[in-house]
Amino acid sequence: MKLKILVGTMTSTAEYVAQAIQMDCSDLVADIDVQLMDNLDISAFDEDALYLICTSTYGSGDVPDNARALYDSLDTAPKYLGHVRYGVIALGDRTYMQTFCFGGKKFDERLQGLGAQRVGEVWCHDASSGTLAETEGTAWCREWLAQALAPAA
Numbered sequence: 001m002k003l004k005i006l007v008g009t010m011t012s013t014a015e016y017v018a019q020a021i022q023m024d025c026s027d028l029v030a031d032i033d034v035q036l037m038d039n040l041d042i043s044a045f046d047e048d049a050l051y052l053i054c055t056s057t058y059g060s061g062d063v064p065d066n067a068r069a070l071y072d073s074l075d076t077a078p079k080y081l082g083h084v085r086y087g088v089i090a091l092g093d094r095t096y097m098q099t100f101c102f103g104g105k106k107f108d109e110r111l112q113g114l115g116a117q118r119v120g121e122v123w124c125h126d127a128s129s130g131t132l133a134e135t136e137g138t139a140w141c142r143e144w145l146a147q148a149l150a151p152a153a
Contacts, residue, residue: 001050001149002031006040008055008067008103013133014091017125018054020134021141028145038066041073042081045116050148051086052141053107061099063106074110084116087144089137093127100124119148 003025005018018034026032035044037055045051058064063071090104101124108122123140125133 001029002033002047003029003052003145004044004047004049005032005034005052005054006037006044006070007034008037008053008064008070008107010056010058010064010066013127014054014056014064014089017089017091017133017137018052020138021052021054024138025141025145028142028149036066037064037070040070042070042077042079044070045081045084048083050119051084052089052144053086053104053111054089054091054137055103055107056091057093057096057099057101057103061096061102061106063103067103067107071107071110074107074114078114080115081111082115082117084111085119085148086111086116087119087141087148088122089140090122090124091127091133092124095128100126120144 090101092101
C-alpha cells in the first residue's frame with residue numbers, strides 16, 4: 001500500500017511533519033510520497049493509495065494558500081470519492097480557539113461529503129503547546145497507520 005501525504009502549508013511546518021513521517025514510518029509503509037498541494041485538484045485522489053492530509057490553518061481558519069486550488073476543486077468539480085481512505089493532521093494554535101485547526105477540519109468535512117472514508121480521528125496539534133509537531137505527528141501517524149493497515153474485520 002502506498003501512503004500519499006498531501007501537504008498544505010504557509011511556513012513549511014506541515015511539510016516538516018510530512019517529511020518526518022516519511023523518514024520515521026518507512027518500516028510500516030515502503031512507499032511514502034510527500035506532495036505539496038500546489039496546483040493540485042480533485043484528481044490527486046485518483047491514485048490507489050492511503051491518503052494523509054497534513055495541513056496548517058491560515059488567517060481566519062482558512063486552508064493555506066498552496067492548498068486553496070485542491071480544496072476549492074472538491075467543491076467546484078466534485079466527484080464520488082468512496083474509494084478514498086484518508087487521515088488528517090491539522091496544525092493550529094489554540095490561541096485562536098474560534099478557528100483552531102480549521103484548515104484540516106475543512107478538508108475532512110469536504111472529503112466526507114464526497115464519500116471518502118476517514119480512518120481514525122482528525123489529529124490536531126497546538127502550536128502554543130510547546131511540543132514539536134514533527135515528533136507528536138510521527139507518533140500519532142504510527143498508531144494511525146497500524147489502524148489503517150489492519151486487515152478489515
